[in-house]
Each structure stands twice: as C-alpha cells, then as structure tokens.
Amino acid sequence: MSIVTPIQSKSGFTRMDNDLYEALIGAELSGRELRVALAIHRQTAGYNLESACIAASYIAEMSGIRREDVSRAICELIRQGVIYRDGGSRSPIGFAPIGEWKIDKKNTHPNKPKEVPQCGVSNTSNVAFLPHNKERNTNTTPDGVVVYAERQPAQAKPARQKPAMEACPYQDIVDLYHKALPELPAVAILNDGRKRALQARWRESEVHRDLSFWADYFCQVKASQFLMGQVPGRNGSKPFRATFDWLIAPSNFVKVVEGNYHA
Template sequence: MTNIVQIQSRNPGGFTRMDNDLYEALIGADLSGRELRVALAIHRQTAGYNLESARIAASYIAQMSGIHREDVSRAICELIRQRVIYRVGGSRSPIGFAPVNEWSIDKKNTHANKQKEVPQCGVSTTSNVAFLPHNKDINTNLTADAVVAAVASTGDDLESEPEQQCAHKPGQPAPTKTDRIPYSRIAEIYNTVCGELLPKCLKLSAKRKKLIQGCWNLEINGVLPFRKGEFWTAYFTDCLTNKHWIGENDRGWTADIEFLTRQDKVLKVLEALQ
C-alpha cells in the first residue's frame, strides 16, 4: 500500500499551484499573521485562476480570511509598502506579487528583552502611527468622502509640537504664539513612507511649512483629515502609485514633499478615489 495521496482523485475541486521561490519566500518572510493570511488570499485569487494579477476587494479577502475588512486594508497597505505585492496604476488597480528579490520586509523584534529595531523602510504595524482603513480597496465603492469619514472616526489626532513663546520685554508688544503644527512629525512620516523612492526632506523651509499648513487646515465635508497621522501615511502611500511622480518618466524627474503637499496635488489624489 502506498502513502502517496493522489490530489486529483482525493480533491475533485482542484488545487492551486505555487511557485517554489514564492512559497519559500513566504515561509521565510517575517510577516505578521494577518499579512501572511492576506498574502495567501491574494495568491489564491491570482495564481488560483492562472492570473498574474487581479482586482480583489478587501471585503472579499475579509470574507475569505475572517479578518475585519479594515485590518485587511491595513495589511494590503503594509504588503505594498514592503514590496511583497504591487498595484499597477491606482488604488483600484489589480494586485499581484512582486518578484521575491525586490521584497523589503521590516525587521521585527523577536527577543523579549531586546529593544525593538527600527523598521528597514516604511511604518510597521507596531508603529505609533496606525494605518488608515486604507483606500486601496477594489469594488467597494470607496470614495474620498468615505476615506475622510473613516479618518474622522478612527485613530488618534496627530499631536501638535510643544507651544513656545519668545521672552516678553517690558514696553514691547506681547509676542504671538508659535505655530503648533507638528511639521517635523509630518516630515518624518514622509521620509519613512517615501524616502526610498523620492528625495528625503532634510530641511523644513518656510515654503514647505506653508504648504504643510495648507494641508493641515484643509477641510473636507466638515472634517480636517490631515490632522491625523494615519491619513498622512495613507496619502503619501497613495502618491507612490503614480509612476510619473516616482521617476518613471523620460526625464527621470521625481516629486518631493513640496510637490506632494501642494493643494492641487492633494485634491487630485483624493478626488481620484471617487
């Protein structure tokens, strides 16, 4: 009697083949449990139908995996950021697996008495900045209004920088309070999300602060979405889906923090979700 199980005879419903390199890479990848489950669901919906990429709604992956849809969206965002999967085009474009040699997985803390290491790139799921229930969903009728509404109801406000006052000398007008917008934290989010593909922000000039201030005070349907760290993270992540902005053009030009915080560019990205 043989111990070999004939797949076709025992499983008339069929089976999904997986490339050996991809299979071994997923085994060795230091992904979270949710990220791995979402990656496997994406593989099932692509390779399982002999497709390199496919449009897959986060709600459908949630149904397959039993993971809450918002957590699926966060996992998709993380997998894209770590270059495990990719989207060609925009937030509603098909998803597929990137070549294994292009993956950039975060280092995660595996020792109970060891301080957590800084992620290699991007913001990990253990970061203080939680990801927005992200707009990288497909066929879910997600609009810019829905994204703004989600931000209004989830996550913590982005903390303002400490307020400072200049010394007040007798006989002189009282000094005005300094701007409390957390410019340095926003620049840090930009560098974390975009620093490997776009020029890093090394200095916050007056012009850059003015552009960030415009985003900070941008009101959409009664909500100020850019006052939450996760919205900045989600926004900068979406900007990276524009190939022209990340240098895939005949001039090799790339966007920078000034370009991405211009209000016309901000509105272009948000309105593309409708």
C-alpha cells in the same frame, strides 16, 4: 499505510511555486499580512493569473479580517515589495519577484541565553536548592536565645504607567505631501485645525503612527487620476482635485485608504 492525503482534483487545488512558498514561510510578516498574501495568491495563481483586480472587501470576506485592516495590510505588503500594484487602488495586484522583497525586521529582541539561578548548598547534603525568602527574620540575643521578628509587609509597587504616545510629526507629514504631490495645492499655513485633524488620524491606529504609511498614502493619491484632477467633471464641470484638508478629513481618509472613492 500511507499518511499522504491524495489531492482531490474534482474539488480543485492551487499550486504554489516552491520558491514563493518557502519565501512566505521565512518572511517576517505579521499574521494579518500573511493571511492577506495567501488570499491574493488564491485569487491569482488559483486562476492561473499573474495578477488580478481583487477588492479589499472580497479579501475581508475570505479571511474574516476587517476591510480597513485588509487595505492596510495590502499597503504594507506593497511597501515591503512582496506584492505590486499597477496604478491606483483598484488596479490589478500580483506577487513581486522574491529578490525584490524588503521585509521589515519585526523581531527586535534577539533570543538571549537564560540566566542560571544561584543556588545554595546544604552543609549536610550535596543537593543544591534554590534560595528562598523567609517569612520571618531571626535575631539571636547574647544569651543565645533566638528571637523572631514578624516580617513587615512589602510596600505596594506603584502602578506602571503606559508609555506616552509619540507626538504627531505634523511638519514631516506636510513635507511628505509636498514631495509626493507637488501638483496639488500646497499647505502654506499649518494651523491648529490642520494639526488637530492630523493628530486624530495619527492616534487612530498604530499603522498610522509611521511616516512610511503617510508616504505610501500620498503615493496612492498620486496614482489616482480622479484625485489628481485628471478626470473630466460631470456635465462639463470642473474636474475634482483633492487638497490636503480633504485628504486628512476623517471620512475621506478612510475612502482613500480603502480605495472606496470614485468620480
């Protein structure tokens, strides 16, 4: 009896290139990144398209992942060269050539051979046995009398402290802003208010605690004609142009990450 399930053409199916399939299997992507990549493949190759405009909210509905986390996964996939996007956050998405992928090495702890436990050997048997801790210590007097001493209870181990969170590299983030967005107003003074805002964004997510995320964030801003002041204002008003303070404000930060901003 055949165990191969035939494809039901009436319900539809999506073909995947073998090289892409095998590359996704071998790539060290996180579970969330892989699920988002598969959703993108479904919405592109599934409709015989090389790229398509896919809203983060739609992928979130497909995958059950929060929209904000979908946007972050898309940014990570773009940064690692797995997918590409022509233009801003609302532009079409497609898979990049496999040879251009630059996947992060996430497994930083290579497998090591297990240590062989030490064994004691009985004088009356050839069977090896594992050493064990006695509940009572024994002492022998000069007369040969064995005296048992109750074992003292072990002292409680001090509670493990959580590792301190890495301090926010304020100046490095500002330098990335200046490098990516020289057209926008420069940050002349890194005052306490700006440091507090950066510290809050830095602490919000582990994804934010990476300078590569901020480099991608500012590149995403640069790709937006609206944020760069290249879109005429309404009723002849002056075009809007983002500033550093605007970009690191809580509500605006989420809008840019999720691509949920418009003129």
